[in-house]
Amino acid sequence: MALLENKTTTGWLNSDRRRLLVQEYGIFLAFLLLSFILSISNEYFLTPGNISNVLLQTSINGVLAIGMTFVILTRGIDLSVGSVVALTGIVSASLATTSATAGVVGAPYPFYIALAVGILVGVACGTIVGIIVSRFAVPAFVATLGMLSAARGMTLIYGGGKPVPALTPEFRWIGTGNVLGIPMPVVLLAIVFIVSWWILNRTRFGRYIYAVGGNPHAAKTSGINVTQIRFVVYTISGALAGLAGMMLSARTGSALPQAGIAYELDAIAAVVIGGTSLSGGVGRVTGTLIGALIIGVMNNGLDLLGIESYYQQVLKGALIVGAVMLDQKRNQGL
Numbered sequence: 001m002a003l004l005e006n007k008t009t010t011g012w013l014n015s016d017r018r019r020l021l022v023q024e025y026g027i028f029l030a031f032l033l034l035s036f037i038l039s040i041s042n043e044y045f046l047t048p049g050n051i052s053n054v055l056l057q058t059s060i061n062g063v064l065a066i067g068m069t070f071v072i073l074t075r076g077i078d079l080s081v082g083s084v085v086a087l088t089g090i091v092s093a094s095l096a097t098t099s100a101t102a103g104v105v106g107a108p109y110p111f112y113i114a115l116a117v118g119i120l121v122g123v124a125c126g127t128i129v130g131i132i133v134s135r136f137a138v139p140a141f142v143a144t145l146g147m148l149s150a151a152r153g154m155t156l157i158y159g160g161g162k163p164v165p166a167l168t169p170e171f172r173w174i175g176t177g178n179v180l181g182i183p184m185p186v187v188l189l190a191i192v193f194i195v196s197w198w199i200l201n202r203t204r205f206g207r208y209i210y211a212v213g214g215n216p217h218a219a220k221t222s223g224i225n226v227t228q229i230r231f232v233v234y235t236i237s238g239a240l241a242g243l244a245g246m247m248l249s250a251r252t253g254s255a256l257p258q259a260g261i262a263y264e265l266d267a268i269a270a271v272v273i274g275g276t277s278l279s280g281g282v283g284r285v286t287g288t289l290i291g292a293l294i295i296g297v298m299n300n301g302l303d304l305l306g307i308e309s310y311y312q313q314v315l316k317g318a319l320i321v322g323a324v325m326l327d328q329k330r331n332q333g334l
Contacts (some may be wrong), residue, residue, distance in 0.1 A: 027275055027290045038301035045304060052183060054242060056251070057295035058246045059185035060085075062289060064263060066196050066272035067240030069288045070233040072207040072271050073200075073213045073279030076133065076140040078234065081267055083151035083197065083242040084125045085260030088245035090155050092118030093164040093255035096171035111170035118246045119239055125151055126238020130231035148264070155257050165254040175250025185247050192240065196285045213280030269316060270295055272323045279327070294319075 038045045064081050071078045096114040097103040107113075125147060132143040177184040200206035211219040212229045220226045224321050244263075251256040274291030276283025295316065 009067070017271050023105055027273070027294075031290050031294050031297070034297055034301070038297065040302070042301065044160070045284055045301060050300065050304075054182055054293075054296050054300045055186045057300065058292050059183075059189040060251075061245050061263070061266045061270060061295065062292040063192050063240050063244045063247065064188045064267040065274075065292045066192055066269045066285055067281060068264075068271050069196070069274075069276055070200075070209065070236050071140070072228055072268075072276050072278060073209050073280060073283055074090060074233050075216070075278075076230065076233065077144060077268070077278075078129070078237045079141065079144040080125065080129060080147035080151055081237060081244075081265050082260035082263035082265075083148045083155065084122055084238060084241035085245035085248060086255075086257060087125070087151045087155045087158070088118040088121045088242040089160045089249035089255040089259050090164055091121050091258060092246045093167055093171075093249045094134035094159070096168050098163050099164065099166045102159075102162065103125045103246060108171075111173070113169060114171055115174070115246060119242045120237045122151070122245065123235055123240020124238070125241070126235040127231075130234035131237065132229040133234060134227045142285050159255070159257050161257055163254050163256045164249075167250065167253055167255075171246075172250045175247050185251060188243065188247060192243070193285060194278045200285055205229075205232075210281050213282075215281070263307050265297050266295060266316075269320045272327070273319055275323075275327075277327050278324065312331050 035045075044050055064085070064153055068078055068081065092114045094104050095107055095109045095117055096100065096111055098108055129143050129147050132138045132146075133140050174184050174188065179187050200209065208219070208224050208229050211222070211224055212226050216226050219229075245260065248259055261314075270291035271283070271288050272278065272291070274283070274287030274289070276288060298315065298319075299312055302315070
């Protein structure tokens, strides 16, 4: 009887261990499986040029998704990042263009001034949202939806609805340059990832983010300034959206007023697919990076296979819904 009970207990432990392993490494296995399937389906998938292209395509969404991770970990959402991408792209480009009609007075300015202004614009947008959400207790969905519309309108007003072309080579370097052969957008994504991982895993602020997302009432009782944490995460999201906007403009060589449309959906998809819970308090920036890579690999692979973009949107939607369903099942302890 004791032997039977021991076997049952051991089996339960093995089953529980398998479940934990799937939760911990399932996203990595899914990425490897997807890459393997695409590699045997198309001979060009694993070529160095295509891998570089996938990383370039992933870099902008990866930066946005990492900023979104901070927000979602606190039970929030940021629907404004796509519009902030467009606004920061237009503003920074107007300082770095050689066009006599599209630039501001005195342009082109040194590229570091354009970069600083672009980041500040993103920070300003995130700060406004952070104040509305944290100080006035407006639901994040409503506050960021309002910023989505407002930032898009400001983009059209500032640029007069026209693109800003002829960006300086120095500014374009952040989108087309390289460091030791590695494309600069990929380098920027790596830097953002490393810094964000360190913040979330090695700092008190990171622990507070998880605490606020896990149980805001308990966090407040423990002495954590919940209002301040919520304010800061939206500021971080805005700053990274500003960086992504400049990366996009630098890569394409011009800033378009319609840039960034639906970018927030890809960012949210990467976060959710990467295992971050929409209920807050659970998730890792590593998973977000893999989620962004999965989206990039999927889009690239389907392009190589000649599948139309309409079907790609359907598959992406299915991935999001499936990831949320798994998240709900995990939360229910099933």
